[in-house]
Amino acid sequence: MDTEVGGPMADQSQPGARAADAPGTDKRQQLALHAIEDLVAEQQRRIGEFTARAAAGTPEPGPPRRHTDHPPLPGPSVRELFDALPVAALLVAPVLDEQGEIEDFLYVGQNAEAWRYADEVVPDTTLPPWPGRPVPLFDRFPNMVRTAVPDLLIEAHRTGRPQGPAPVEWFLRGGDGTVVRLSNAVRADRCGTYLLLSWERGHRTELARAAQRLARACWAEWNLGDDTVLASLGARHVLGLPPDEPVPHLVELARMTDAEGQAGLYRVLYDVAFRRRVAECRLPLTSTGDRIIHFRAEPVQLQDGPVWGVRASMMDITREHLNRERAQAAQQEAQRQRERAQALADVAATLRDAVLPRFPAELAQYGLETAAVYRPDAGAGIGGDWFKARHLPNGRILIAVGDARGHGLEAVTLMAKLRYALAGLAFTGEPVEQLAAWLNTIAYDDGEESTTTAVIARYHRERSLLRWVCAGHPRPVLLRAGKAGQLPDPPGGPGLPLGVLPDASYRATEAYLSEGDVVLMYSDGLTERRDGDPDADVARLLEAAQEAAAHGIGPGHDGLQQYAEDVVQSLSGPWQTDDATLLVLRCVRPLPPGEAGSAAVRED
Structure with a gap:
């Protein structure tokens, strides 16, 4: 049994009464240590309060009770025999009333082992000196009366049979506030007219059983010579057996498992018995609730003799096995989800690559050079x-x-649908306002999740005119003579995103371009930052557009493409929260109409 000794409660519970911090401990360690000190002190305070209440509820011993009919003190020969006992023991005399019923117990003495026990665990101030004559047992040990000891003594006297061992916990409180907790496995035996109260420290049996239960582990040794089994106290708990059922022999253990377990057990026994080496296996115990036992065995043999027995440790690993199975299932599901997501991403990327435009070089002959950069999230x-x-x-x-x-695929599908619809509708020659209204109807009819922002424009080369509508999208930026600024909103402000309302209408605005002017059309993912200011986002774009053109923009498509990539690069970073697109247009001198090809002209 373990004995716990607490110091004076008043001293240890005082705020600020801390041990000095060890050198090298940082602030976090100091706080953790102080928290532990406070917790221990608080618990010690509670123990002190409990023992004080218990002591207050215990009747004062009062004047010694006189018992004139108790047996005399044992003689020297009995004392010698008493002191020879290997366990701590008290000699107790029952006091009977006129009807022969026990009315009290007298402490007659204790053996040498009990004195050694007391010297080791009981402070000097806890017990009063023994007067050398029988005294009432529960006057000397007041808190013992609340334990199983009285019942053990009564039953041992009444039946004449040994009682216990039973776990007994009690405490002694010294005058200076010191509290000693005693925990033992106690037995009571009748010894002639006396009673013998003996104990083993720490009720090791209970501790061993509890430790094996908590660890879900046990041991057993199978004697192959006489087919007996010696097992630890926790073996039945680990194997899932009732407390009164015997620990199974090896063949019976094999019957408790399945074919896989039987094959594993055979290999282990073969290695142990014939190869004389340690072996292990896993035993699924299907007969006791589908437990899974880790079985590790070694040979037991006499010197120069055969393997006489099999000694094994067994651990219940059912919980770990189930957790591992759940983890593997979750990992497999996560892998399936990743593969599915990757497949969808591959499809989306392929579809996107197929539908995004490859700018034809001949656009320049109609007055515009174009370049684009797409940056996925x-x-x-x-x-x-x-x-x-x-x-x-x-x-x-x-x-x-x-x-x-x-x-993902849904966004790419909607994007492709709107792009192809716009391409077809544009051949009608209708104004951009009407094209936007038609796309709005298409998006609205596709479902409430099918919304998109957009800028839709048409460039008239004969007037260098850019005519455009805005559907909830960031306004284009015009770079002219090295200075960048946003184009003004259409009259009445930007329209609603496409697909929000069925009958939304849109108004166009116009911008006349000069040769060398650059127009930047972009998605909000290029500029926005999480919890950012929209005005600051646009200001960064304007600054980037100007800085990238500070030394001029190279000629042709390649020069314009490099400019677009420089702008995107300057705005990229870990703050990116969305995919981003930048479409750049540069106004150039168009070829004469005869060289560019004849085209019917219809005003928007």
């Missing part, structure tokens, strides 16, 4: 950004940038 993958720039039969150029809601 590394976290969310392929998004719904889209753009289009193509020559129309009437000699004008259709230009559009949009941002469909969401990410």
Whole structure:
């Protein structure tokens, strides 16, 4: 049994009464140590309060009770025999009333082992000196009366049979506040007219059983010579057997498991018995609730003799096995989800690559050079950004940038649907306001999740005119003579995103371009930052557009492409929260109409 000794409660519970911090401990360690000290002190305070209440509830011993009919003190020969006992023991005399019933117990003495025990664990101030004559047992040890000791003594006297061992916990409180907790496995035996109260320290049996239960582990030794089994106290608990059922022999243990376990047990026994080495296996015990036991065995043999027995440790690993199975299932499911997501991303990327435009070189002959950069979101993958720039039969150029809601295959599908719809509708020659209204109807009819922002424009080369509408999208930026600024909103402000309301209408605005002017159309993922200021986001874009053109923009498509990539690079970083698109247009001198090809002209 373990004995716990606590110091004076008043001293240890005082605030600020701390041990000095060890050199080298940082602030976090100091706080943790102080918290532990406070916790221990608080618990000691509670123990002190409990023992004080218990002591207050115990009747004062009062004047010694006189018992004139108790047996005399044992003689020297009995004392010698008493002191020879290897366990601590008290000699107790029962006091009977006129009806022969026990009315009290007298402490007659204790053996040498009990004195050694007391010297080791009981402070000097805890017990009063023994007067050398019998005294009432529960006057000398007041708190013992609340334990199982009285019942053990009564039953041992009544039946004449040994009682216990039973776990007994009690405490002694000294005058200076010191508290000693005693915990023992106690037995009571009748010894002639006396009673013998003996104990083993720490009720090791209970501790061993508790330790094996908590660790879900045990041991057993199978004697192959006489087919007996010696097992630890926790063996039945680990194997899932009732307390009164014998520990199984090896063959019976094999019957408790399945075919896989039987094959494993055979290999272990073969290695132990014939190869004389340690072996282990896993035993699924199907007969006791589908437990899984880790079985590790070694040979037991006499010197120069055969293997006489099998000694094994057994551990219940059911919980670990189930957790491992759940973890593996979760890992497999996560892998399936990753593969599915990757497959969808591959499809989306392939579809996106197929539908995004490859700018034809002949657009320059109609007055515009074009370049584009698309930057996917590394976290969310392929998004719904889209753009289009193509020559129309009437000699004008259709230009559009949009941002469909969401990410992945759904966003790419919506983006492709709107792009192809716009390409077909643009051949009608209708104004950009009407094209935006038609796309709005298409997006609205596709479902409430199918919304997109967009800028839809048409460039008239004969007037160097860019005519455009805005559907909830960032306004284009004009770079002219090295200075960048946003184009003004259409009259009445930007329209609603496409697909929000069925009958939304849109108004166009115009911008006249000069040779060398550059127009930047972009999605909000290029500029926005998490919890950022929209005005500050636009200001960063304007600054980047000017800085990238500080030394001029190279000629032709390659020069314009490099400019676009420089702008995107300057705005990229870990703050990116969405995919981003930048479409750049540069106004150039168009070829004469005869060289560019005849085209019917229809005003918007």
